[in-house]
Amino acid sequence: MSPDAQSSNQPSKKDVSIGAYLLGRLKQLGVKHVFGQPGDFNMGFLDLIEDDEGIEWIGCCNEMNAGYAADGVNRVGVLVTTFGVGELSAMNAVAGAFSEMVPVVHIVGTPSTESQSQGALLHHTLGNGDFKIYHKMYENITVAQTVLSHHNAKDEIDRVLRECYIHSRPVYISIPTDICVKKIAADLSQPLVLTIPENVHEVEYAAINRVIGRIHKSANTIVLIDACASRHDISKELLDFINKTGFPFFTSPMGKSIIPENHPLFGGIYIGSVSEPHVKREVEEADLIISIGAIRSDFNTGGFTYHVSQAKTIELCYNRIKVFFATYEGVSMKHALPKITACIERMPSSTISPPYQHNLLEDDVKDQRITQNWFWHEVSSTLLQENDIIIGEMGTSVFGLMDIRFPPGSTFIGQILYGSIGYSVGACLGASLAATNVKERRRVCLFVGDGSFQVTAQEISTIIRHNLNPVIFLINNNGFTIERMLHGIKRKYNDIAQWKFDQTLEYFGGSNEVGRTVKLATKSDFKSFVSSILPATPSRIQFVEVMMDKYDAPRALIGTASFTAEEHMKEKVLPMLHEKLHKKEVSGEQ
Amino acid sequence: MSPDAQSSNQPSKKDVSIGAYLLGRLKQLGVKHVFGQPGDFNMGFLDLIEDDEGIEWIGCCNEMNAGYAADGVNRVGVLVTTFGVGELSAMNAVAGAFSEMVPVVHIVGTPSTESQSQGALLHHTLGNGDFKIYHKMYENITVAQTVLSHHNAKDEIDRVLRECYIHSRPVYISIPTDICVKKIAADLSQPLVLTIPENVHEVEYAAINRVIGRIHKSANTIVLIDACASRHDISKELLDFINKTGFPFFTSPMGKSIIPENHPLFGGIYIGSVSEPHVKREVEEADLIISIGAIRSDFNTGGFTYHVSQAKTIELCYNRIKVFFATYEGVSMKHALPKITACIERMPSSTISPPYQHNLLEDDVKDQRITQNWFWHEVSSTLLQENDIIIGEMGTSVFGLMDIRFPPGSTFIGQILYGSIGYSVGACLGASLAATNVKERRRVCLFVGDGSFQVTAQEISTIIRHNLNPVIFLINNNGFTIERMLHGIKRKYNDIAQWKFDQTLEYFGGSNEVGRTVKLATKSDFKSFVSSILPATPSRIQFVEVMMDKYDAPRALIGTASFTAEEHMKEKVLPMLHEKLHKKEVSGEQ
Structure with a gap:
């Protein structure tokens, strides 16, 4: 993550609107896309974005998804919401970025300074005239906050963006509608200072x-x-x-x-x-x-x-x-x-074994069904390529991915600490746009379970709308397998509604021609699909539904659950699954 | 809203788990459904719900939607989420209930007392060992909060539920995983005191x-x-x-x-x-x-x-x-x-005019296209029936509805103060379930615009999964018309992705037989549809896509925008739309 260098010949100071100054600084941080939803308190700022050549507005279906997208760009991400309803919808996404240390700039369009000072009973308020309350809530999940005024805008914008960059955590910028268009004398040719102080x-x-x-x-x-x-x-x-x-x-x-x-x-x-x-x-x-x-x-x-x-x-x-x-x-x-x-020379050290030694098990090769263990081996050995952006949803996906070999140049995006389900679909939007920023568009591979997919599914439409081309693997195993491993393996609350997942692209894309949909039930299906897309990055979005058993889970998930699950699971269920994993290994691809 | 009377012959005190005591109290408040998502910190409580005969778990696609559903039941609603990721996702929904004064009980399953006291670096935390932070954020948008312990549970449950009921506002209850199953001696036959104090x-x-x-x-x-x-x-x-x-x-x-x-x-x-x-x-x-x-x-x-x-x-x-x-x-x-x-007798008063006098305009009857003005007149005069539950999304829907006659016994659900788009689809789930609580199932009519629908669309799958039968009117006018009226009428940020809305039931229902889908482009289409469903409440969900012009808006929206929109809109655009409204009226149905 490094800011784009800016070698400008601009005169030292010129009048610029506060909104434009903020956009200028964001562009210097390498920002190319801004995610969010329009609302009547941010549309003045959206006008500036829509008219700016260097930055693109990505309207999302809701603000939580937009927050995940801003998180997924894997450098400074920007989220724009409206006062109250918008910013609170995004709260979980921003909290996730705080927890996982991702630099997200959250810009909130707020009512005019005048309305705020009058305590007007505006829509999107709590009806109590308190215009500071949302900001106050955000102090808990951002590393710096500011309310821009005509007087403080330049310094405050620079301060919070610097904090965002240096601490690699979200910041919160509130812009009242009247402030966005106010002019200030400012010099964008002076770059932001982004280095951290020398150590004592x-x-x-x-x-x-x-x-x-x-x-x-x-x-x-x-x-x-x-x-x-x-x-x-x-x-x-x-x-x-x-x-x-x-x-x-x-x-x-x-x-x-x-x-x-x-x-x-x-x-x-x-x-x-x-x-x-x-x-x-x-x-x-x-x-x-x-x-x-x-x-x-x-x-x-x-x-x-x-x-x-x-x-x-x-x-x-x-x-x-x-x-x-x-x-x-x-x-x-x-x-x-x-x-x-x-200060150090090459040191003697012990030899190490090759990193990945776990092989396929009898269960994995006895028939054509796709087991979790087989799937992740196959993903590692045949699907993934150099420079892939690999996104894993919290669930069987992230536990499957954490245990397999990644190719050189690849980037891994997932929320192993914060673990908010649904994150990966929004992040896929952000990552797919970021992947277009480089000369040779990087391939994005998303792995997401069906339950998590349903949380944020509508953002597929934004991915389609911008002609992005991720390869999306939806693991259809009828619900929350990660939860089943931890508690209530047979409980109905871990089941989900069955959608026609194979109509996802058609439904959200408004047409049946926006991409390619495949449904994989067997190992041969998977192998054919992989060979059909290699080696090039597909030009269109690929939606790949993979059928798996609801009680099957990757090795690392079963292992982790053995230490963290409820007692019943630890005593009865997980040992059985463990046993399966320790059956005699057969020779596998890896 | 009044609690179910409870005349029980239970012995005065018996051992009951804290979770079961809470469920008992909720049932006394008339609660029949609990909305939310499973998470590893709430599944112990979900076990109790799943095993309880009198209360049903309604698993939603995400927590914001679940919060809207709990809000939509139109009496005490209950939302269950998991620590961090779940509760923060629901924040906007709970804030809306606070603003609009709706009694929602938000129950959060949190890590065990032991993990919390150790400050363990668990998933779903902010990574800083602070287990109180989410609770603290919720203090801003709930009228009472509590963290249950073995010692305080009974009194605290009673206290916060009473506050919820009396103030008609959300409350927050945190239950650590180990506390949920702890037994207490408690007497559920003593009813909660829910009356407000006498005036001085x-x-x-x-x-x-x-x-x-x-x-x-x-x-x-x-x-x-x-x-x-x-x-x-x-x-x-x-x-x-x-x-x-x-x-x-x-x-x-x-x-x-x-x-x-x-x-x-x-x-x-x-x-x-x-x-x-x-x-x-x-x-x-x-x-x-x-x-x-x-x-x-x-x-x-x-x-x-x-x-x-x-x-x-x-x-x-x-x-x-x-x-x-x-x-x-x-x-x-x-x-x-x-x-x-x-203390008062019948008083003399002036005669009043009939309440609804606005008639159809030339534009409304000149051809077969469905105008906003025509549509809302028609909804009022031919569609709505006694005892309907009428839900309007913030946008053209709520402004259309606010201006038309409602039938006797009907209930109106909308967020005119808080105005969070997407609310209505979640609320429709809650209202549709509540409508099954009465002997003759009430009809639910939802009116929602396409942009708002996309925010929370996936909850249609939960409506289908529970065999509910609302009539859903999706106004397809290509984006955020309410925003267009306020700012940036021609701006691209007010456009949305076009979905295959007519595949909504099939996609989210997993089958093309779950309900009926119609697409209405003309006045005759609308009239035929209405006569096809009257007078009975349809037995299955009806999904009705109504095509309208993106620059058309109901009278009350144009009028309100004239006072609140940006200057350009006030000076140029809205007067034109106004003028249209003041053209000579023609005789209409009303």
């Missing part, structure tokens, strides 16, 4: 010294990469460190693909006790673990089953370094890591 | 005296009824007052149908300057206006264009009476109004 020299020096000392004492060091390494943009620094030291590295599920998985030093995915046995052993038996950007949430750690002692762990975070039990506050890894790399 | 005698006496004195001095008194009369449950008391005094009454748009519109004293809908001229004259020229339960929001008052002096207005509210400029705080109309009625 003495503290950083002490921390680095300690880190290097520990590294030199260890005979067997591994690196464990997690999500904050990408959120705080140190993948390049990290790759340099790994290449120079020669340390094997493992990643958490949320850390997948930050360093390409075809790297010779890649050891696999560490998910605590849910890991493949060889990965678990290699991580937990290391002398020293250098943990980069950790987010130790339940589903990212196999249900809190890390067996990694703090007494042999060095943690690098965006705002501190911790060596065993000593914390060096305020030392950012962004500045410290290159200095560590510079 | 002296203050009430002074207020009533003043009111009666003013009434006796007036030669020409009218009553103006608004939404709080139904929200605070005084329609019976009000009807007695009107019948006894013989005062003509008018209603605001939000006050429609609280007293049947076929009442001989009904004078019409008062919408400030947007009113029919005779209504405006009769209200504004009265000597004395008795205003009951006023909510003077913009869209309820023709854009704040009441011309009714406070110096001749008596206001009765749920918690105070105001006579001209003197306020009597704490005097509730619920107790005071019957006493006023008892």
Whole structure:
């Protein structure tokens, strides 16, 4: 994520409307699309967007979906809503971006300064004359907030956008209708300052010294990469460190693909006790673990089953370094890591096993039905390609994906921490638009279960309307399998309504010619479909319904559920599913 | 809204789980359906619901829709969500219920007491160990909140349900997973106390005296009824007052149908300057206006264009009476109004004109195209029947409905104050289920525009899944006509994607046999459709797509926009539309 450079010859200051200034700054952050819904308090701002050559308005079906789309662009995303009804509809999406550390700028069109100061009983209010209440609610889920006025607009816009970028978290900008068109003298040719402050020299020096000392004492060091390494943009620094030291590295599920998985030093995915046995052993038996950007949430750690002692762990975070039990506050890894790399030579380390060793099971190959385990193996070995954007919905999809090999250059989008179902369909819209920003349009592959799909399904129409071309795999397994694994496996509340999923493109696209729909019930169906789309990125949207059993789940989900499910499930159901997984493996594609 | 009487012979106290106690109390409030989505922190509670004979779980496609459904039952509605992702998705729906004063009980399943006290990094959190943050956000949009514990559960459940009922506003109940199944000694045969406290005698006496004195001095008194009369449950008391005094009454748009519109004293809908001229004259020229339960929001008052002096207005509210400029705080109309009625005789009053006088215009009858004006006349004169539940979406629908005659016994559901688009489809689910609670299933008619429909469209599948049978009119006019009237009439951001709306039932119902779909392009089409379904309530869902022009709008919307739209619209566009409305009227059906 880096802002587009702007080398402009504009005169130093000129009159520009506040709305236009905001758009100018957003474009400097690389923003090309703005997501949202029109409402009478934001349409003045939408006029500016619609008339702007460099930025495109993407009207969504509702604001939650628009929020997910803004999250899915995988750099600074922008969401525009209207006062009250719009901004509250988007609350869950913005909270998700806050939790997962995604930089989303949420711009809310609000009633005019005059109406607000009068406490007018306008529509979209709570009927109590309080115009600050929604803003106040947003303080809980954004890292900076502002209400623009004629006086403060320039400084405030710069401040909150900087906070958004630096902390990689959502911010909230309220623009009253009358303020949007007010002119200010402003100089867009002065770029936003987006660098984070240097570390305090003495503290950083002490921390680095300690880190290097520990590294030199260890005979067997591994690196464990997690999500904050990408959120705080140190993948390049990290790759340099790994290449120079020669340390094997493992990643958490949320850390997948930050360093390409075809790297010779890649050891696999560490998910605590849910890991493949060889990965678990290699991580937990290391002398020293250098943990980069950790987010130790339940589903990212196999249900809190890390067996990694703090007494042999060095943690690098965006705002501190911790060596065993000593914390060096305020030392950012962004500045410290290159200095560590510079001070260290290639180190001896133990050899590691190939990262992915789990093979197909008897159950997976005994007939033509598509099992979860077979499906994810196949996705990894035959479908995914270099530079794919891979989106996984919370559910069997994300647990299936966390356990398979991703191709080099790929990007992984999912909500393993926040876990809001329906996220992936909105995110697919954002990611598909972002994929058009590069010369060779990247392919987007979305994996979503039927229950989650129903949450936000209508956004498929926006994907179609903008001629985007993701490959969408809808896993039709009649409901919430992830919930079944945790509680109430046979309960009706985990069932869903059956839709005619194979009419999705026709219904939401207004025509039966907008894309291609296929329904896959057998392994041969899947193989034919994959060979039909390879190797090129399909030119039209592909909607692929894959039939699976409602009680089947990927290995990592069954494993995680074994630690987090209700007692009945832990005692009775999951052991049976586990047993199935431990049947004699047969040779598979991988 | 009144709770079901409970005359039970249960022993005075017995052990019951906290979840079961809550369900017991809800059933005493008349609750038959609970709306929501399963999540791993609420499934223990869902087990109890699924196993309960007297209450039904209605799994929705997402929580916002579920919140709208709970709002639409038109008595105490119940919404169950999961921690974080679920409750935040429902935020806009609950805020709408707060604004519009609808009693919704929002029950959130939260992580176990132990996980919360440890600050565990669970999924659905913001990753900061703060388990109180969502609850805190909800304090802004609910009238009472609680976190249940083993110790407080019984009292707290009773307290918040009482607050919900008395204030007719949402409440928030958080149940940690471990608490739901804990047993308490509780006596469900002791009913909840739901009456509001008596007024302080002296203050009430002074207020009533003043009111009666003013009434006796007036030669020409009218009553103006608004939404709080139904929200605070005084329609019976009000009807007695009107019948006894013989005062003509008018209603605001939000006050429609609280007293049947076929009442001989009904004078019409008062919408400030947007009113029919005779209504405006009769209200504004009265000597004395008795205003009951006023909510003077913009869209309820023709854009704040009441011309009714406070110096001749008596206001009765749920918690105070105001006579001209003197306020009597704490005097509730619920107790005071019957006493006023008892003290007063039939009064002389001026004759009033028939309530609805606007006729069809030349444009409406010149050809077969369906105009907005023609459509709403026709809905009123041929479609609507006694006891219908009429739901109008914010947009042309609600403005069309606010201006037409409703049949006796009908109920009007719409969000004229909060105005969140998409509300009506969710509300239709709730209302349709509530309509099955009475012996002769009431007919539900939903009117929704295409843009609003897309916000929450998937909930049609839940309506189908439960074999409900509303008549759904989808106004297909290619986008947000209400927004076009206010700003950017030709802007692309007010356009929407075109769906195959005529495949709605088939797509969401999973079959082409779940109901009937018709597409109406002409007046004859509409008339044939209406005669095909009358007089019985259809046994299956009817999905009726009505084609209309994107620049056509109902009279009341054009009128309101004339006061609230942007300058360009006020100066250029709306006068043209207005002019059309003032062309010579032709004789119409009404």
